[in-house]
Amino acid sequence: MSAPVVTELPAVVIGAGPVGLAAAAHLVDRGIETLVLEAGRTPGAAVREWSHVRLFSTWGEVVDPAAEKLLAPTGWTRPDPATYPSGGDWADLYLQPLADALGDRVRLGATVTGVSRAGRDRIVDAGREQQPFVVHLTRADGREERVLARAVIDASGTWATPGPAGGSGLPALGEKAAADRITYRVPDLKDPAVRARYAGKRVAVIGSGASAFTALAYLADLAKSPDGAGTRGVWILRRGISGSTFGGGEADQLPARGALGLAAKAAVDEGHVDAVTGFRTDAIERDTDGRLVLVREDGHRLDAVDEVIVLTGFRPDLSFLGELRLGLDERLQAPVELAPLIDPNQHSCGTVYPHGHRELSQPEPGLYLVGMKSYGRAPTFLALTGYEQVRSVAAAIAGDLEAADRVELTLPETGVCGGAGLFDSADVPETEGGCCGPAQPLVQLGISSPAGTAGQTAAGGCCGA
Secondary structure (H helix, E strand, O other): OOOOOHHHOOEEEEOOOHHHHHHHHHHHHOOOOEEEEOOOOOOOHHHHOOOOOEOOOOHHHOOOHHHHHHHHHHOOOOOOOOOOOEHHHHHHHHHHHHHHHHHHHEEOOEEEEEEEEOOEOOOOOOOHHHOOEEEEEEEOOOOEEEEEEOEEEEOOOOOOOEOOOOOOOOOOEOOOOOHHHEEOOOOOOOOHHHHHHHOOOEEEEEOOOHHHHHHHHHHHHHHOOHHHOOOEEEEEOOOOEOOOOOOOHHHOOOHHHHHHHHHHHHHHHOOOEEEEOOOOEEEEEEOOOOOEEEEEOOOOEOOOEOEEEEOOOEOOOOHHHOOOOOOEOOOOOOEOOOHHHHOOOOOOHHHOOOOOHHHHEOOOOOEEEOHHHHHOOOOOOOHHHHHHHHHHHHHHHOOOHHHHHOOOOOOOOOOOOOOOEOOOOOOOOOOOOOOOOOOOOOEOOOOOOOOOOOOOOOOOOOOOO
């Protein structure tokens, strides 16, 4: 039997989240056979895990044009473009209908376990680029399958690989053993069982981004409710607190994001949360009552807490790409051409330039990392940017380099981070000004900082995590 013609094979998209499904819509629009492999049981499975959290972005900013075109014949109508969806809204009202429109091109319960070149491992050069990709996957019932592909678009995101509590990037000593009292997600305090877990408890929140703000605001609301008396938050910050720690506040051009930062600040100011700065967790121990004690690198111990919420960002899972040749930045684990454009030490979400196939391409021709996966460890991802990425990549796969190189996106000045807004909050008036407030000297709270940090300013933009 003759080998398949590579261009007649499907383009495989890994992940049926917002960017993966948008990639499929663009490929289909260009007449390219497409197969989407999603490990979850539903489209947008990761989004559904934070269904209780509201986006900063409005509906007008989270619907891809090619996807909307594909949905049009089904009678689908976009929700009010000026309103803010929750993760659940996004999944139910957009991602599920989009997956339905793609039909059997979307395969659920299919976990990708490896990607390589057919008949070529990582070290073989001869005829490499002429071979199709081979994608190994495992179905929900344990069956193993193999798919050949002309191109692979990895839109698997980073949700499944959250950062640890440990300040060195590794799990703190004892962190795995304390897993029964640790979560790496913003808890849904409207769920009675989850609410009971945190009500009246002393809860540590580790992290400094939008997710941490959300958790702090939720805990403060719980503390003020009749069933949450005694709830106390302990906010663990690896750095200090500066004027930009809580984002732009009233000067933020994204009112929902500004309100979130102000809510987190209010949680501290009103005494529902104690802030501890300059604390890099080295170990997590249990006291005689089973509660958790966080230990700093120098041995300093905090008072015991009942629960720990770790929100220190995410990192890409590169394990199933081990037989492919990748060109990734050594710090961010993002494509080398993209990394300088998204470095959180230099950029907030609004200063990341639109980019496409050239910045996303790998030494392995036909392989692209897109969406949150392309950002590696950088937290400043914007849904609109992801949609522009896959528009360009689909055009490149189709051989239309003129369209692939064309920029078809103008970003809002401040951007929209991959964070969350608050539910049930009063409407926030539109304001003018930049996304981040001016830098201010650090205000050290709680324990003293390690030597050498006094006088420094916090790194990163207001969108950092």
